[in-house]
Amino acid sequence: MSFGHFALPYEDDAQFFGTALPFLAEGAARGDTMFAVTSPRKRELLAAELGDAVQMLDQAVFYEHPMRIIAKVLGQWEEGAAEGRGLRILGEPHWAEWGRLEILEWQRLEALVNLVFAGTDASFMCPYDLENLPLEILEAARRTHPVSAHGRFRRENPGYLEPETFSAMCDRIPLAPAPESSTAMPVFSPDMRDLRALVAVHARQYGLSGGSLHQLLVAVTEVATNALRHGTPPIVLRLWPDGDELVCEVADEGHWEPEESAGPGLVPPNPAKTGENPRLGLWAVRMLCDIVQVRTGPTGTRIRIRTPLCA
Structure with missing residues (x-):
């Protein structure tokens, strides 16, 4: 298995589970280390289908800090690779919990995944709720994920940007001067x-x-x-x-x-x-x-x- 980083755009449960379940079931068949990070309701439904083949994680716990999660997941991949296992993560960030600057850093993380894990057999699928997420978050998903997933079908994202390019965009807004009272x-x-x-x-x-x-x-x-x-x-x-x-x-x-x-x-x-x-x-x-x-x-x-x- 080669590296994969997929956006999962969905409008309802049928689209979500119709794509997420085959992705995780394939990993279970391969014996991959797997994590599912999404809402409690979706985790419960995924667990009913997949049992203990997938470790279910709370969004607030997993998405604690962008740089720390890169280090942690990279360590998990290295540990599994040493034992001949791949890594597969279904991860749905809780965008509504973050402020503007935090959102920017988590979007940058989505881009960095393509750089840090290039050449590995790690595979990531990131669900995006088309009905409830702001347009700017959905647009960033197209720029940071090389491929979109729909069921078992995969389509290259024409708006995808190289991680270096996207990261530079995150820093293009000038910083306001320090206040005179500082x-x-x-x-x-x-x-x-x-x-x-x-x-x-x-x-x-x-x-x-x-x-x-x-x-x-x-x-x-x-x-x-x-x-x-x-x-x-x-x-x-x-x-x-x-x-x-x-x-x-x-x-x-x-x-x-x-x-x-x-x-x-x-x-x-x-x-x-x-x-x-x-x-x-x-x-x-x-x-x-x-x-x-x-x-x-x-x-x-x-x-x-x-x-x-x-x-």
Whole structure:
């Protein structure tokens, strides 16, 4: 079995199950590791047909974080491949639960699947409810899935874009300037104690603590350290609240040209290229934080970390 990434557009249960069931039944016959991630009602009906051949997962649990789920699923594929098993996932995101920036990152994930799992025998089918989802989400599905599935029939998507192209589109909207009221601090020393203290004070002021605060401090330290090593001074850290999020931005005057074709830190590092103890850089930052926005060009480079304050 070769790699497959299919959109499943459906209007009713007949179209959903008429496509999902053959996809999963084929995997059961092959002995693939299989997961079904969809609504409770659909999971119950799938389980009635397929029994324990498919592991049923809650949407909120599976779709916790884009970068973490890439790493987790890649690990599951590697584990199964070592035992001679393929991987097959039916995954229906709960789009209505996410805000605009979260939706954008999950759409980017759909594109990255085609890059990360190319050359594997993993197979993914992603249902899209034509009756209830907004047009922009349905349009993005056509751009991020090479093939659409209808029953046992497969059709190439004429609107499909290469993952590198789609990922670049996600970052084409310029970031608004930091507000004048934001707190600013110059970064000129590899000693990050003062930087970490400033971030911690502001984060605690807005109710952030515990593991979430620790992850933010590690992420900001990593971004600031990278800016010192590779950026062009002046380097400035800025912080400000934005609705129910704390925004931390590290900016420098350099024009960065990332090596990664899909964008910086969006694809898991390859140990064969980076060594046994690679510096994970922006991949680690994206794993730690919910939203990481990167913009680079002739006017400089800005990396923004957005952390929910309700965490």
